[in-house]
Amino acid sequence: MSEFKVFRVYQDDGKIQGKLEQSTLNDLSPGEVVIKVAYSSVNYKDALVAKGSGKFTREFPVIGGIDSAGYVVSSENKDFKEGDAVLVTGYELGTNHDGGYSEYARVPTEWVVPLPEGMSPKQAMSIGTAGFTVALCVQRLEENLQTPEHGPFVVTGASGGVGNYAIDILSGLGYEVVAVSGKDSEKEKLLALGASKVIDRNEIDLSGPALEKAQWGGAIDNVGGDILAWLTRTTKPWGNIVSVGLAGGSHLNTTVMPFILRGVSLLGVTSSGCPTELRHRLWNRLATDLAPKHLDKIVTRVAGMDDLPDIFDSLLAGTSTGRTIIKIAEQD
Ligand SMILES: NC(=O)c1ccc[n+]([C@@H]2O[C@H](COP(=O)([O-])OP(=O)(O)OC[C@H]3O[C@@H](n4cnc5c(N)ncnc54)[C@H](OP(=O)(O)O)[C@@H]3O)[C@@H](O)[C@H]2O)c1
Numbered sequence: 001m002s003e004f005k006v007f008r009v010y011q012d013d014g015k016i017q018g019k020l021e022q023s024t025l026n027d028l029s030p031g032e033v034v035i036k037v038a039y040s041s042v043n044y045k046d047a048l049v050a051k052g053s054g055k056f057t058r059e060f061p062v063i064g065g066i067d068s069a070g071y072v073v074s075s076e077n078k079d080f081k082e083g084d085a086v087l088v089t090g091y092e093l094g095t096n097h098d099g100g101y102s103e104y105a106r107v108p109t110e111w112v113v114p115l116p117e118g119m120s121p122k123q124a125m126s127i128g129t130a131g132f133t134v135a136l137c138v139q140r141l142e143e144n145l146q147t148p149e150h151g152p153f154v155v156t157g158a159s160g161g162v163g164n165y166a167i168d169i170l171s172g173l174g175y176e177v178v179a180v181s182g183k184d185s186e187k188e189k190l191l192a193l194g195a196s197k198v199i200d201r202n203e204i205d206l207s208g209p210a211l212e213k214a215q216w217g218g219a220i221d222n223v224g225g226d227i228l229a230w231l232t233r234t235t236k237p238w239g240n241i242v243s244v245g246l247a248g249g250s251h252l253n254t255t256v257m258p259f260i261l262r263g264v265s266l267l268g269v270t271s272s273g274c275p276t277e278l279r280h281r282l283w284n285r286l287a288t289d290l291a292p293k294h295l296d297k298i299v300t301r302v303a304g305m306d307d308l309p310d311i312f313d314s315l316l317a318g319t320s321t322g323r324t325i326i327k328i329a330e331q332d
Contacts, residue, residue, distance in 0.1 A: 007101035007305045009050050011060035016052025020305055029098040031107040032076040039125035040100035040326040041067040047312035049095055056095040066093050067128040068100025069121035077109040085115040087124045089132055090272035101305055103328055110276050116287035125325045126299045127286055130161030133271040134169050135282040135290050137220050137242045140267045146240045148174040150217035155179050157222030157247050159186040161323040164298040166220045167193040169290050186321055193294050206230050210257040225249025237262040242269055299323050
């Protein structure tokens with residue numbers, strides 16, 4: 001393990017870009033557990049870190065990759081031993097702590113989650129932060145008494161990683177899922193994942209009054225901005241909207257009317273900040289009652305670290321679909 005391959009993001013003269021290079025264990029961020037990484041994945045946040053359009057990283061350089069799964073090589077903490085199959089997602093991995101785009105990762109013990117029974121590193125990274133975030137959404141929705149009987153449930157940014165898993169998992173729980181997407185070409189796939197219908201995001205009238213006809217039992221929103229504002233105006237009384245993402249903008253221009261006249265709730269989730277005990281519980285749910293049924297359809301590509309720059313470009317341009325996992329180790 002003297003030298004190994006990493007994708008490290010630099011800030012040079014104000015320009016942020018990542019490059020493949022060799023590194024050593026001594027160069028990695030500190031931690032008690034060293035993992036030989038088998039797979040990582042690509043999320044929107046990875047693209048923001050690598051292209052510098054997010055404000056997640058306080059100090060460069062940093063190795064990217066907010067997701068990783070593999071096998072423990074060494075541990076200074078007795079909770080883990082050599083050979084244990086584990087995953088790490090979120091916290092500061094790949095933002096302010098060297099991440100999963102590396103043949104080895106070194107992380108604090110509390111970040112490490114044992115792989116659920118029967119789940120391989122490849123399956124864990126197929127799910128990754130995208131699927132984990134949906135499990136967190138389900139948790140928040142259940143706590144706030146959302147049920148399938150409440151009415152059609154909207155998923156926006158449907159063609160993305162979170163969107164795909166939201167359709168798969170919620171339809172599996174008995175929800176009638178309405179997908180909102182900007183990509184006509186993805187319609188058949190979204191229906192195959194479990195959506196009952198697909199609405200073209202460009203055909204939604206975003207200029208309505210403070211309260212419009214209440215249509216939706218609830219929503220998971222990956223887009224933010226005007227689409228999220230529209231959801232607040234069109235969700236039924238006591239429905240829940242989970243705000244997940246900002247692919248379409250970080251602003252929110254709405255009124256208090258949906259909240260005080262319809263009892264609509266706007267719920268937040270942050271997968272990176274999810275408490276450890278809940279994190280372990282949700283990963284176990286992702287291997288049991290929330291197990292996605294269409295991993296093969298959702299993961300559209302297994303790529304290498306060399307492909308990362310091109311993948312980030314298409315993610316930020318909004319032209320990518322589905323989910324890409326990154327094979328790090330030569331062998332599974
Ligand atoms: N809060 C959390 O803990 C958490 C966790 C994971 C992800 N996120 C955030 O959730 C969002 C989705 O993540 P992801 O990994 O699924 O990303 P992704 O795979 O890139 O998908 C994003 C989707 O958003 C839609 N979109 C892209 N650009 C858009 C635009 N300009 N206007 C409107 N819609 C646009 C597209 O879907 P359509 O073409 O189908 O509309 C795209 O496929 C991101 O903003 C990400 O940062 C947050």
